[in-house]
Amino acid sequence: MGIRRLNHAVLYVRDVERSVTFYVDVLGFRVVHQGPGMAFLRAADSDNDHDLGLFGVGADAPASGHPAVGLYHLAWSVRTLTELSGFAARLAETGALVGSSDHVVSKSLYGKDPDGIEFEVSWFVPRDRVTPEMEESPAIRRLDIDAEIERWGAELVGAL
Numbered sequence: 001m002g003i004r005r006l007n008h009a010v011l012y013v014r015d016v017e018r019s020v021t022f023y024v025d026v027l028g029f030r031v032v033h034q035g036p037g038m039a040f041l042r043a044a045d046s047d048n049d050h051d052l053g054l055f056g057v058g059a060d061a062p063a064s065g066h067p068a069v070g071l072y073h074l075a076w077s078v079r080t081l082t083e084l085s086g087f088a089a090r091l092a093e094t095g096a097l098v099g100s101s102d103h104v105v106s107k108s109l110y111g112k113d114p115d116g117i118e119f120e121v122s123w124f125v126p127r128d129r130v131t132p133e134m135e136e137s138p139a140i141r142r143l144d145i146d147a148e149i150e151r152w153g154a155e156l157v158g159a160l
Helices: 016-025 081-093 132-136 145-152
Strands: 009-013 030-035 038-042 052-056 073-077 097-102 106-112 118-124
Touching (some): 081 097, 081 118
Antiparallel strands (some): 097 106
16 A cells, blocks of 8 residues: 555635635646635646645734644645746746755755745656666755756656
C-alpha cells in the first residue's frame, strides 16, 4: 500500500474571495463549487473532484507563516519544466514567489498565498532517468530552470 499524490487540501483563509482569485489567477485552478464562506477548486490538469477546499475564518484570524502545529505547506507537481518555468514567471510577477531549489531529483518553486500559506510547485525527474548518484545526493542547489530545460528538454513529462 502506498500514497501516490496529494488528493486535496483544505485551508482556513481570512477572505475566501481573495484566496479564490489568487488560486485561479496565479496557479490556474478553477472553481467547482462555491458557497457562503467556502469554495472548492480543481487544479487545471487534475481529474480530482477537487484539489483545494477554502473555508473563511474572517479578517481577524492570526496570520500564518510562523512555525506552529498545523500546515507548513502544500505541494503540487507539474508535467513539464516549461510549465514550471511559466509558474516561476507568474509567481514572480504577482510577488508570490519566495524561493526555489534544485533537489537533484526534483525542481521546486516556493510561493505564498494571500494569507501567507506556503506552497510548493515541483517537477520530478522521470524515474527511469534517476541514477543512484542522484538518489543519494544530499545536496540542495540553486535552481536554474533554463539550464534544466536544456538538460532535460522542454516537454519531458516528469514523474508523478
